[in-house]
Amino acid sequence: MTGQEIFRRIIELIPGAGVVASGAVASATASTITTIMGMAYTATLEATLKVNSNPSSDQIAEAFKEELRNRNWQF
Numbered sequence: 392m393t394g395q396e397i398f399r400r401i402i403e404l405i406p407g408a409g410v411v412a413s414g415a416v417a418s419a420t421a422s423t424i425t426t427i428m429g430m431a432y433t434a435t436l437e438a439t440l441k442v443n444s445n446p447s448s449d450q451i452a453e454a455f456k457e458e459l460r461n462r463n464w465q466f
Contacts, residue, residue, distance in 0.1 A: 394420045431458045 399417040435455045439446045446454075 394424055431455060431462065434458055434462070 396417075398420045399414075402412055402416050405412075432455060435451065435458045438458075439451055439454045443450065
């Protein structure tokens with residue numbers, strides 16, 4: 392499950408929270424996850440292109456996984 396779905400389901404367990412609250416939490420979660428992924432991908436491409444001007448998709452994918460593992464993403 393995605394973070395968005397987890398938060399949506401948790402908030403719906405709270406009586407009176409309603410659809411608006413779950414939608415707001417889901418939107419904030421989706422926005423944060425999208426931002427983190429975009430920043431990690433940009434950092435990956437910058438670092439990879441400095442070393443190799445023509446990386447393969449497998450090299451980029453592996454570097455992206457490492458970027459997500461090694462960074463302490465905070466907002």
